[in-house]
Amino acid sequence: SQQGEEDPQALSIQEGENATMNCSYKTSINNLQWYRQNSGRGLVHLILIRSNEREKHSGRLRVTLDTSKKSSSLLITASRAADTASYFCATDSVSSTLGRLYFGRGTQLTVWP
Amino acid sequence: DAGVTQSPTHLIKTRGQHVTLRCSPISGHKSVSWYQQVLGQGPQFIFQYYEKEERGRGNFPDRFSARQFPNYSSELNVNALLLGDSALYLCASSHPNYGYTFGSGTRLTVV
Numbered sequence: 001s002q003q004g005e006e007d008p009q010a011l012s013i014q015e016g017e018n019a020t021m022n023c024s025y026k027t028s029i030n031n032l033q034w035y036r037q038n039s040g041r042g043l044v045h046l047i048l049i050r051s052n053e054r055e056k057h058s059g060r061l062r063v064t065l066d067t068s069k070k071s072s073s074l075l076i077t078a079s080r081a082a083d084t085a086s087y088f089c090a091t092d093s094v095s096s097t098l099g100r101l102y103f104g105r106g107t108q109l110t111v112w113p
Numbered sequence: 114d115a116g117v118t119q120s121p122t123h124l125i126k127t128r129g130q131h132v133t134l135r136c137s138p139i140s141g142h143k144s145v146s147w148y149q150q151v152l153g154q155g156p157q158f159i160f161q162y163y164e165k166e167e168r169g170r171g172n173f174p175d176r177f178s179a180r181q182f183p184n185y186s187s188e189l190n191v192n193a194l195l196l197g198d199s200a201l202y203l204c205a206s207s208h209p210n211y212g213y214t215f216g217s218g219t220r221l222t223v224v
Contacts, residue, residue, distance in 0.1 A: 004155075033213070040201055042217035043156070088155050100146065100169050101205075101213065103155030 004032075004089045004104035012110045019076040021107040023089030024069075030092045032065055033101070034074050037086045046074075046087075079111045117206050117216035125222045126194050134189045134219045138206030142214075144168075145187040147179060148203040150218075156203055162187055191221075199223045 007022045025032070031050045035043040049056045049065045049072065056063045062075040076083055086108050090101040118137045126132050138145050144163045148156035161169035162181035181187045185206075191198055201218045 035215075040150075040152070040218075040220070043203065043205075043215040045213065045215070048212055090155075100158050100161055100171075101148075101156075102158070103148075105153070105155050 004091050004102055006087070006089055006104040006107045008107060009105065010108045010110070012112070013079055014112050015079060015081055017079055017111075019079050019083070019109055019111070021074045021087050021089075021109070023072045023074070023104055025072075025089075025091045025102070026070065027091075027093050029067075032063075032072050033090045033092070034061075034063060034072075035088045035090060035103075037088065037106070039085075043088070076109075079109075081111050081113045084109060084111050117204055117214050119202075119204050119216035119219050121219060122217065123220045123222075125224060128194055128196060128223055130194050131190065131192050132194060132221060134191075134202050134204075134221070135186065136189070136204030136206075136216060137186045138204075139208075139214055142206035142208045143185055144207045145181055145185065146205045146207065146213075147187070147189045148205065149173070150201040150203060151197075151199070159189070194223045196223050 004023050004025045033048045034046040037043050047058045047063050049063050060077045065072045086106040088103050088106045090103045120135045146161040147159040150156040158171040160179040165181045176192045179189045199222050203218045205213045205215045207213045
Protein backbone atom coordinates (compact mmCIF):
# COMPACT_ATOMS: atom_id res chain seq x y z
CA SER A 1 0.00 0.00 0.00
CA GLN A 2 1.07 3.57 -0.52
CA GLN A 3 2.92 5.28 2.28
CA GLY A 4 1.41 8.71 1.99
CA GLU A 5 -2.22 9.70 1.77
CA GLU A 6 -3.34 13.18 0.81
CA ASP A 7 -6.46 14.87 2.02
CA PRO A 8 -8.72 16.09 0.53
CA GLN A 9 -8.82 14.10 -2.72
CA ALA A 10 -10.18 17.15 -4.51
CA LEU A 11 -10.24 20.84 -3.66
CA SER A 12 -11.96 23.62 -5.59
CA ILE A 13 -11.35 27.30 -4.74
CA GLN A 14 -11.45 30.79 -6.24
CA GLU A 15 -8.40 32.71 -7.32
CA GLY A 16 -6.87 34.63 -4.44
CA GLU A 17 -7.95 32.12 -1.82
CA ASN A 18 -5.53 29.91 0.08
CA ALA A 19 -5.37 26.17 -0.56
CA THR A 20 -4.39 23.70 2.14
CA MET A 21 -3.61 20.06 1.45
CA ASN A 22 -2.70 17.47 4.04
CA CYS A 23 -0.61 14.34 3.91
CA SER A 24 -0.32 11.47 6.37
CA TYR A 25 2.28 8.74 6.28
CA LYS A 26 3.02 5.54 8.14
CA THR A 27 6.71 4.97 8.85
CA SER A 28 9.74 6.97 9.96
CA ILE A 29 11.07 9.20 7.22
CA ASN A 30 14.25 10.99 6.21
CA ASN A 31 12.32 13.70 4.45
CA LEU A 32 8.98 14.52 2.88
CA GLN A 33 8.55 16.14 -0.50
CA TRP A 34 5.68 17.76 -2.34
CA TYR A 35 5.28 17.47 -6.07
CA ARG A 36 2.95 19.00 -8.61
CA GLN A 37 1.64 17.30 -11.74
CA ASN A 38 -0.25 18.94 -14.58
CA SER A 39 -2.67 16.76 -16.55
CA GLY A 40 -0.82 13.46 -16.18
CA ARG A 41 2.53 14.88 -17.21
CA GLY A 42 5.83 14.71 -15.34
CA LEU A 43 6.21 15.52 -11.67
CA VAL A 44 7.62 18.88 -10.70
CA HIS A 45 9.42 19.07 -7.38
CA LEU A 46 8.03 21.86 -5.19
CA ILE A 47 9.64 21.62 -1.80
CA LEU A 48 11.46 19.20 0.49
CA ILE A 49 11.29 19.25 4.26
CA ARG A 50 13.64 17.14 6.33
CA SER A 51 12.53 15.12 9.33
CA ASN A 52 14.27 17.53 11.74
CA GLU A 53 12.49 20.57 10.27
CA ARG A 54 9.03 21.74 11.25
CA GLU A 55 8.25 24.42 8.69
CA LYS A 56 9.60 25.58 5.37
CA HIS A 57 8.68 28.35 2.95
CA SER A 58 9.23 28.78 -0.76
CA GLY A 59 7.52 31.72 -2.43
CA ARG A 60 3.76 31.22 -2.00
CA LEU A 61 4.28 27.73 -0.57
CA ARG A 62 4.42 26.86 3.09
CA VAL A 63 5.01 23.31 4.27
CA THR A 64 4.76 22.01 7.81
CA LEU A 65 5.83 18.66 9.16
CA ASP A 66 4.72 17.00 12.39
CA THR A 67 6.69 13.79 12.81
CA SER A 68 4.85 12.90 16.04
CA LYS A 69 1.59 12.80 14.09
CA LYS A 70 3.24 11.57 10.89
CA SER A 71 1.60 14.33 8.93
CA SER A 72 2.43 17.27 6.71
CA SER A 73 0.52 20.13 5.17
CA LEU A 74 1.06 22.20 2.05
CA LEU A 75 -0.36 25.71 1.98
CA ILE A 76 -0.54 27.66 -1.26
CA THR A 77 -1.34 31.29 -0.57
CA ALA A 78 -3.08 33.69 -2.95
CA SER A 79 -3.83 30.90 -5.41
CA ARG A 80 -3.92 31.44 -9.16
CA ALA A 81 -5.69 29.60 -11.97
CA ALA A 82 -2.25 28.36 -13.05
CA ASP A 83 -1.97 26.48 -9.74
CA THR A 84 -4.62 24.05 -10.99
CA ALA A 85 -2.92 20.65 -10.88
CA SER A 86 -2.57 17.47 -8.86
CA TYR A 87 -0.38 17.69 -5.78
CA PHE A 88 1.39 14.69 -4.29
CA CYS A 89 3.34 14.16 -1.13
CA ALA A 90 6.18 11.66 -1.25
CA THR A 91 8.16 10.24 1.62
CA ASP A 92 11.72 9.04 1.66
CA SER A 93 11.57 6.28 4.22
CA VAL A 94 14.40 5.69 6.69
CA SER A 95 14.50 2.05 5.67
CA SER A 96 14.50 2.63 1.92
CA THR A 97 17.39 3.08 -0.45
CA LEU A 98 18.12 6.26 -2.36
CA GLY A 99 15.65 6.68 -5.16
CA ARG A 100 12.63 5.01 -3.60
CA LEU A 101 9.82 7.40 -2.82
CA TYR A 102 6.38 6.52 -1.53
CA PHE A 103 3.59 8.62 -3.02
CA GLY A 104 0.03 9.21 -1.97
CA ARG A 105 -2.95 9.33 -4.33
CA GLY A 106 -2.75 13.09 -4.60
CA THR A 107 -5.04 16.08 -4.21
CA GLN A 108 -6.62 17.50 -7.34
CA LEU A 109 -6.68 21.30 -6.93
CA THR A 110 -8.88 23.40 -9.17
CA VAL A 111 -8.55 27.18 -8.96
CA TRP A 112 -11.34 29.11 -10.68
CA PRO A 113 -10.60 32.54 -12.16
CA ASP B 114 21.70 21.52 -18.51
CA ALA B 115 19.11 19.13 -19.89
CA GLY B 116 16.73 17.61 -17.38
CA VAL B 117 15.73 13.97 -17.27
CA THR B 118 14.72 12.89 -20.75
CA GLN B 119 12.43 9.99 -21.52
CA SER B 120 11.54 8.39 -24.83
CA PRO B 121 9.19 7.82 -26.41
CA THR B 122 6.59 10.25 -25.06
CA HIS B 123 3.65 8.13 -26.17
CA LEU B 124 3.36 4.50 -27.18
CA ILE B 125 0.53 2.17 -28.17
CA LYS B 126 1.10 -1.57 -27.94
CA THR B 127 -1.02 -4.68 -28.28
CA ARG B 128 -1.54 -7.21 -25.49
CA GLY B 129 1.25 -9.77 -25.40
CA GLN B 130 3.82 -7.50 -27.01
CA HIS B 131 7.03 -6.27 -25.48
CA VAL B 132 8.01 -2.64 -24.82
CA THR B 133 11.26 -0.81 -24.03
CA LEU B 134 11.23 2.62 -22.43
CA ARG B 135 14.32 4.78 -22.18
CA CYS B 136 15.59 7.36 -19.73
CA SER B 137 18.60 9.64 -19.67
CA PRO B 138 19.41 11.11 -16.25
CA ILE B 139 20.75 14.52 -15.45
CA SER B 140 24.47 14.72 -16.04
CA GLY B 141 26.29 13.69 -12.89
CA HIS B 142 23.36 11.74 -11.46
CA LYS B 143 24.24 8.09 -11.01
CA SER B 144 20.91 6.86 -9.65
CA VAL B 145 17.84 6.21 -11.79
CA SER B 146 14.45 5.09 -10.55
CA TRP B 147 11.35 3.98 -12.45
CA TYR B 148 7.76 4.55 -11.39
CA GLN B 149 4.41 3.47 -12.78
CA GLN B 150 1.45 5.80 -12.45
CA VAL B 151 -1.97 4.50 -13.42
CA LEU B 152 -4.78 6.97 -13.96
CA GLY B 153 -6.04 8.49 -10.74
CA GLN B 154 -3.25 7.08 -8.58
CA GLY B 155 0.09 8.23 -7.31
CA PRO B 156 3.32 6.87 -8.79
CA GLN B 157 4.36 3.40 -7.66
CA PHE B 158 8.03 2.45 -7.36
CA ILE B 159 9.23 -0.20 -9.82
CA PHE B 160 13.05 -0.19 -9.80
CA GLN B 161 16.05 1.76 -8.62
CA TYR B 162 19.50 1.48 -10.17
CA TYR B 163 22.70 2.96 -8.86
CA GLU B 164 26.07 2.58 -10.54
CA LYS B 165 24.55 0.04 -12.95
CA GLU B 166 23.34 -2.25 -10.18
CA GLU B 167 19.76 -2.88 -9.10
CA ARG B 168 19.38 -1.47 -5.60
CA GLY B 169 15.65 -1.79 -5.13
CA ARG B 170 12.60 -3.39 -6.64
CA GLY B 171 8.93 -2.71 -6.00
CA ASN B 172 6.05 -5.16 -6.03
CA PHE B 173 5.96 -5.81 -9.77
CA PRO B 174 5.98 -9.14 -11.63
CA ASP B 175 9.04 -10.56 -13.37
CA ARG B 176 7.66 -9.30 -16.68
CA PHE B 177 9.18 -6.00 -15.64
CA SER B 178 12.95 -5.68 -15.93
CA ALA B 179 15.43 -2.85 -16.24
CA ARG B 180 19.07 -2.11 -16.67
CA GLN B 181 21.44 0.81 -16.41
CA PHE B 182 24.25 1.49 -18.85
CA PRO B 183 27.80 2.81 -18.24
CA ASN B 184 26.63 6.34 -19.14
CA TYR B 185 23.93 5.95 -16.41
CA SER B 186 21.03 5.95 -18.88
CA SER B 187 18.46 3.27 -18.26
CA GLU B 188 15.91 1.08 -19.99
CA LEU B 189 12.71 -0.37 -18.59
CA ASN B 190 11.44 -3.47 -20.33
CA VAL B 191 7.99 -4.97 -19.99
CA ASN B 192 7.19 -8.34 -21.55
CA ALA B 193 3.83 -9.97 -22.32
CA LEU B 194 1.95 -6.69 -21.96
CA LEU B 195 -1.41 -6.69 -20.24
CA LEU B 196 -4.17 -4.11 -20.47
CA GLY B 197 -3.41 -3.23 -16.85
CA ASP B 198 0.10 -2.13 -17.82
CA SER B 199 -1.40 0.96 -19.43
CA ALA B 200 0.03 3.85 -17.43
CA LEU B 201 2.39 6.78 -17.33
CA TYR B 202 5.93 5.51 -16.72
CA LEU B 203 8.13 8.01 -14.96
CA CYS B 204 11.87 8.02 -14.61
CA ALA B 205 13.67 9.97 -11.92
CA SER B 206 17.35 10.62 -11.50
CA SER B 207 18.75 11.50 -8.14
CA HIS B 208 21.86 12.70 -6.45
CA PRO B 209 22.50 12.59 -2.69
CA ASN B 210 23.02 16.35 -2.59
CA TYR B 211 20.33 17.46 -5.03
CA GLY B 212 17.37 15.16 -4.56
CA TYR B 213 15.10 13.85 -7.26
CA THR B 214 14.23 15.12 -10.72
CA PHE B 215 11.52 13.47 -12.77
CA GLY B 216 11.18 13.23 -16.51
CA SER B 217 7.96 14.01 -18.36
CA GLY B 218 7.14 10.34 -18.63
CA THR B 219 6.13 7.85 -21.30
CA ARG B 220 2.41 7.29 -21.75
CA LEU B 221 1.91 3.60 -22.57
CA THR B 222 -1.44 2.41 -23.84
CA VAL B 223 -2.01 -1.32 -24.22
CA VAL B 224 -4.93 -2.30 -26.46
